[in-house]
Amino acid sequence: MKIFKLFKKDTWIRPFLGKYRKSLFFALTLGFMTFFCGGALMFNSGFLISKSAAHPENILLVYVPIVLTRAFGIGRPVFRYLERLTSHNWVLKLTSELRLKLYRVLEKDAVFFKNKYQTGDILGLLSEDIDHIQNLYLRTVFPTVIAWILTVFIVIALGIFSLWFALVMLLLLCVQVILFPLMAILVNGARQEKQKMLKNELYTELTDNILGVSDWIFSQRGKEYLEFHKEIEDKLHHVTRAIKKSNHYRNTGVQLMFGVIAIALLLWSGMQFPGNHGGAANWIAAFVLVIFPLIDAFAPLNDAAQETNIYQDSLKRLNGLSNESSDERKPSESIKQLNAPFVLTVNNLSYHYPDDNKQVLNDLTLSVGSGQKLAILGRSGSGKTTLAKLLRGDLEPSVGSLKLNGIDVSDLGESVSDYIGVIHQAPYLFNTTISNNLRIGNEDATTASLWQVLERVGLKNLVTSLPEGLETVVDEAGLRFSGGERHRLALARILLKNTPIVILDEPTVSLDPLTEQDLIETFMKQLEGKTIIWITHHLQGLSMMDKVIFIEDGKLKIEGSPDELASSNEHYKKLLAIDHGDYVVE
Template structure:
């Protein structure tokens, strides 16, 4: 079974068993005591009634059972309450650790993580996976371990009375503790697998067709899809029905086992506690009645074991993440102005592909230069930006900032280069916290001053809590243009000499785009500006335009030069300007 293999190679669950050992132990003991109290209450009550029925001369003879009955009656709910608190607390502590671990793993690869995984929201998924691990503990691991403890205790206790009967119970309870859960996992495991894949298909199919709903409506083929979906759904229902059916059968069989267990206890007790209107026979009721509370401990084990199958995906997703690596030692290098990039004979291909993304590139970016990198999507221009920041390293050739490859600077690169993306991320916190990402020490005055520079001062001062307003809350949404302005404000606070704009404005309408570009150029005056774009809007504000086609640099020059001498550029300009000519 896949799940066992996963467990064996796991690095996300097992290492944490040693953590917070005391509270883990406490949680298990409390769980164990809960069931012990439940069983003991009935055991004691059975004895109390039998003993009383024998009319002892002295009431003091039943005094101890009376007190114990009350104690167990109160003990059970109290232990249960404490057990739930302790186990939740432990699991949440673990969650903090797991989150930190996940964060560290992803942080290593932060820049590329999202683009590496095609699945829509891989990060959201991983965060949920950790939530699933919580459930794995609370719903499967804890109940199972507690039942095992109980099992051991019962067998030992019975062994005190009779060795052979302890052996009988070892087998009978053993089937409940091990055989049923195992069978349950195996029999339904395959079906659950099938159920999951069917469900995923349905999900994908439905999402797909809901996204394309307008085409279905126009083509007037909507009912066709509904029938298709219904067919797939009914197959899923069938499997679900089979699984449920197995569950019901198992639950029924488990209950019958308890019936048999009761009878076995009746037989055994009647043989070792011979009755004579009381006497030793007082123990019969005690032993027999204590079976019923135990049902609560052992009956859910099958379901619990079976649930592990549903955590399989989460486990394998987490375990297939790259392992935590050691932080590489970086040298303490300080760069000083003027800053100049030198690129000579650069070739680049990704590690997992042979095809060159950038070929034989030569380029110098001078201090304070405004450079536009123009090209189609997929031409390699974003790759170039990542090479400049040192997130990627060239396959051959050289790329240096003031003579040093940017990758050598490690995280210190952020003192020199700032980046604005197509969709700047705003954290779900206050505006001031979002700005302080740029500079943690920024004062309110500084923040207001950069907000003024990016033209957001009025907007923010009109907000209910000013700088302390939470982004995106209660209908407060920044438009695309405003998000870019905030991103720029962050960069201004960061105060770096070089700024890379990676297609920051392509999703905006032309007027907003024009405004933004003008602002970028004005506010970043004096800094080196590297602007990646795929259309011509605003290019005339640049000192230099280079054109990348299929990884090669195909033209280069000032926009005015190109407009005069380069045919290709002229043609593009002509189309873009179109009717005004």
């Protein structure tokens, strides 16, 4: 019963239950009323017909049942309609809270989140987890609670007539609301676990091989893979069949049990209400017929209970999150406003990740003056990107210090974003209008200033040509724009933010050389006067920089102006030659 253990330690759902108690209560009441009306309709109709068959002298004697029949007939659909609206409303309110909570948890380590979970779309997964919790409520929790309320109501109502039969009924109904659902969880729990595992396996397997499909085709081994896939597929089919078969058995059991309940009601009411053409015997039909509409309330419970196995992962993942997120950055209130000129100084900086002893950066000393253009070159994995994160204070140095105007960057807290801007390889564009995307740089920017920065980054014509101009919605993840255009929009945001220092973290690697060259020229021209720290592994555009440093294996290797290096450094000369196409491999 993992689900119960999970629920016990849960910090994601339980705290919110108390919050909207009123509407929760309302939703459950309406749910109860729906089934109450359904049962009451048949109860009342059974009585009405029986009573009418006894030929009462006066039609007024059946007047009340007639009115009630209509009332219950209308009541059931109305309550059901309202119940669906209120329960959705409640669940969506909960969703808003959960989303806020998830956002806050993730926000703490926003910058590292993507690195932490390298594979898959973990963010999409988490957001789906919240949708799963919605379903858990709508499809499992609400129906189950409503069925329990109904059980209690039925048992109490019967208890008024006969205590021993109420107890018999309690026993019979408990089989339906407790025994069968419990069985569903227990019997199929392990199978579902296996089913999920196989499904995941199939999914990763297939994605993997579809990505490598051209190799399968060239190697002409495609058939082999299809056979392998079929093997797992058959295993999955086997498990799924077992689950379904046990569901069918159980559901048939549940239904037959209702047959028993109906017979029990018939026998009891036959004894309880003796009569001859009417009298107390008018109640027999009422008590027997009432059970049939209630089957709808009880029968789905066991399948619903089984679904909780599916939600376990979501609960586990969400609860796992809040524990592992790191502490927040130190508060920034005590930091006073920094003033120009801005000087970054790096002193004997070393860094290794907490869970790894390998030195990513080793004893680095560096100073970046105001308005200086510094290029940091290095191979992938040399520690350049780690350095960028340290510069912004998102990581704290293991040894040494990193100061902006004499203050540790990591002490600046959130306000670091006023001094240091970042453009990285894949700038994110939000799925909203262009103007909203730009205003992330400066929320108070006027339309005129938006157009002005668009002109500076060379996108004015493009945006003008769009059907709704600045109010055009950027597609999901900004796919409407090409790589170069996305970088230009990112630059426009930085220009609006107007930070004195800008870090360019390999912004142009995925672009073709001409686009890259144009983009670099735009960057350099528009960021003129600011401190630029440009991380790259290309030589393209380096001649526009004041200073170039090479990082190799975490150490500073070469340092100098591009011109100096080009004339005096052999390694640099060789790289230049390769880049120009003049270099021949011996």
